[in-house]
Amino acid sequence: MIKVGLNGYGTIGKRVADAVLKNSRFQLVGIVKYTPDYSSKMAFKKGINIYVPPEKWRDFESQGVTPKGTIQEFLEESSIIIDASPSGKGFANLSLYKAAGKPAIFQGGEKPEVAELSFSTYCNYDEAVGRKYLRVVSCNTTGLLRILCVLHKEFNVKRARVLVIRRGADPKEDARGPINSIKLESVEDVSHHGKDAMLVLPNVKIISQAVVVPTTLMHVQYLDVEVATPVIKEQVTEVLSRYARILLVDPKKTGLDSTSKLIEAARDFLRSRNDIYENVVFENSILVSGNSISLIQAIHQESIVVPENMDALYAVAGVKLPLEKVVEETDKLLGIGGLKDVF
Numbered sequence: 001m002i003k004v005g006l007n008g009y010g011t012i013g014k015r016v017a018d019a020v021l022k023n024s025r026f027q028l029v030g031i032v033k034y035t036p037d038y039s040s041k042m043a044f045k046k047g048i049n050i051y052v053p054p055e056k057w058r059d060f061e062s063q064g065v066t067p068k069g070t071i072q073e074f075l076e077e078s079s080i081i082i083d084a085s086p087s088g089k090g091f092a093n094l095s096l097y098k099a100a101g102k103p104a105i106f107q108g109g110e111k112p113e114v115a116e117l118s119f120s121t122y123c124n125y126d127e128a129v130g131r132k133y134l135r136v137v138s139c140n141t142t143g144l145l146r147i148l149c150v151l152h153k154e155f156n157v158k159r160a161r162v163l164v165i166r167r168g169a170d171p172k173e174d175a176r177g178p179i180n181s182i183k184l185e186s187v188e189d190v191s192h193h194g195k196d197a198m199l200v201l202p203n204v205k206i207i208s209q210a211v212v213v214p215t216t217l218m219h220v221q222y223l224d225v226e227v228a229t230p231v232i233k234e235q236v237t238e239v240l241s242r243y244a245r246i247l248l249v250d251p252k253k254t255g256l257d258s259t260s261k262l263i264e265a266a267r268d269f270l271r272s273r274n275d276i277y278e279n280v281v282f283e284n285s286i287l288v289s290g291n292s293i294s295l296i297q298a299i300h301q302e303s304i305v306v307p308e309n310m311d312a313l314y315a316v317a318g319v320k321l322p323l324e325k326v327v328e329e330t331d332k333l334l335g336i337g338g339l340k341d342v343f
């Protein structure tokens with residue numbers, strides 16, 4: 001079994017930790033915690049090893065959590081690190097991983113230079129195999145690239161324009177906003193998503209802009225894509241429906257016409273933490289005219305990158321399986337595809 005350590009146990013880290021625990025190819029060495037809060041106690045009770053900065057050892061013990069070791073020991077015991085630290089901290093952690101000679105997978109909040117390659121499974125898995133440092137692109141970029149790479153493979157995408165309607169905060173983040181505003185995400189002309197996506201799909205011109213809205217549940221994106229030759233809607237829906245990580249939802253038939261209803265459906269489906277790993281593409285929103293395809297999709301920011309983090313582990317570990325098998329294994333363990341039967 002390949003020994004995986006998780007540095008960071010927040011929104012992304014705890015979900016990836018649970019995914020690693022489900023996969024018998026990998027052994028979760030443990031997690032690094034920095035704050036002795038409820039989540040360290042819950043992880044400890046679940047039997048997950050907790051590693052801590054040495055100066056925090058007593059704080060954890062006083063909360064009833066006996067650490068397994070220090071960060072240094074965590075690095076020694078892990079064969080691959082998944083870094084799910086707050087944006088920017090991963091870059092600082094890179095030198096620790098390099099000094100310990102350990103490969104690492106970073107998240108999209110880090111600058112692209114943190115890794116050898118920015119990664120998105122449907123786009124560049126083969127290029128990622130055997131790399132030492134990968135960066136799984138951010139949640140919106142992951143959602144965007146899944147669609148663009150699938151369309152590109154089939155129809156040769158020439159350019160894409162994207163509007164990202166970004167959630168203001170994750171549900172736990174009570175100090176963020178906006179509370180009563182729709183705010184430009186940036187004072188620059190474009191948002192980072194298009195530029196980031198072009199690192200992975202360099203031959204397609206992708207321009208994105210973003211606004212931030214007062215909601216915590218999901219992001220929503222509007223994509224306007226130009227392909228090389230004229231297509232019809234049936235071709236587009238058929239191609240999208242081939243992929244388990246893309247969920248076509250018909251709001252007329254299902255009543256699912258909002259992010260809150262989607263999250264409720266995921267709760268009803270007993271998805272762990274009401275996670276939706278799939279891009280939810282509203283079927284009615286797919287408009288096709290000549291070379292132009294547009295659509296609206298919802299992206300569950302807390303969980304969308306979990307499958308890609310798992311695939312990234314296969315790539316870095318050099319597991320000898322073709323892309324289709326890797327995706328199949330990850331999808332099966334996370335239950336991806338199950339919602340297709342009920343929606």
Ligand SMILES: NC(=O)C1=CN([C@@H]2O[C@H](COP(=O)(O)OP(=O)(O)OC[C@H]3O[C@@H](n4cnc5c(N)ncnc54)[C@H](OP(=O)(O)O)[C@@H]3O)[C@@H](O)[C@H]2O)C=CC1
Pocket residue numbers: 007008009010011012013032033034035036084085086087088089090093107108109110137138139170301302305
């Ligand atoms: N949340 C989201 O919607 C998404 C986030 N991402 C990206 O994932 C990354 C993690 O984000 P998210 O999970 O939201 O962050 P959170 O703030 O939820 O969690 C961050 C975790 O990192 C830990 N931590 C603190 N300092 C360090 C450090 N120096 N090194 C390692 N870990 C540290 C914290 O520990 P403790 O709790 O013990 O203090 C906490 O567990 C970011 O790059 C972000 O951009 C990507 C897709 C979606």
Ligand SMILES: O=C(OP(=O)(O)O)[C@H](O)COP(=O)(O)O
Pocket residue numbers: 087108109138139140141166168301
């Ligand atoms: O990766 C994300 O968004 P992004 O794809 O818009 O950068 C996550 O929702 C994290 O966003 P945050 O940096 O606002 O916490």
